[in-house]
Amino acid sequence: MTRLELHPLASDKRARELAAVVERLQRAGVRVVVWVADEGRRQILDDYLWTYDKLAFVPHLLWTAGLGEVDDPVVLVGEPVNPNRATVLVVGDELPPGAWAASFDEVHDLIEPGSGGERRRAFWEQLRQDPGSV
Numbered sequence: 001m002t003r004l005e006l007h008p009l010a011s012d013k014r015a016r017e018l019a020a021v022v023e024r025l026q027r028a029g030v031r032v033v034v035w036v037a038d039e040g041r042r043q044i045l046d047d048y049l050w051t052y053d054k055l056a057f058v059p060h061l062l063w064t065a066g067l068g069e070v071d072d073p074v075v076l077v078g079e080p081v082n083p084n085r086a087t088v089l090v091v092g093d094e095l096p097p098g099a100w101a102a103s104f105d106e107v108h109d110l111i112e113p114g115s116g117g118e119r120r121r122a123f124w125e126q127l128r129q130d131p132g133s134v
Contacts, residue, residue, distance in 0.1 A: 003106040004124055012112040015045065018092055019052045021108050022074055026058055031084050032074045033104070034060075036092035042076050045092060049074075095120065098127045098134030 009017055018034075025032050036042040046062040060074035061067070063083050075084045076092075080100035089096070089104040101107055109124065111117040127134050 031086035033086040
């Protein structure tokens with residue numbers, strides 16, 4: 001993992017900040033995989049990326065295994081795959097498998113306040129120190 005960017009959240013609400021991070025990366029021309037392990041949350045994020053801001057447009061795809069490799073700049077996944085050859089991973093909910101996350105050049109995670117955020121910080125620190133341990 002070349003670069004880790006942690007985005008502190010003011011509360012445990014993450015959808016708007018997540019959408020803003022994904023939009024900023026997409027506008028910069030980077031290919032992005034968004035990890036959302038929970039299928040229901042993944043579907044909600046899919047809908048939200050189309051509607052969260054009237055002036056925003058985040059072209060993306062809700063990926064399923066049957067689609068194989070795709071050319072979409074932003075892909076929402078619920079399994080550790082990289083179907084659009086992305087260089088950036090954005091973590092949308094639960095922590096991803098460590099070795100898979102470490103395969104990206106850049107990782108963005110949203111850190112909520114409190115103990116949940118501290119667990120996430122500890123996960124990323126452990127991954128930096130020993131990628132095979134998490």
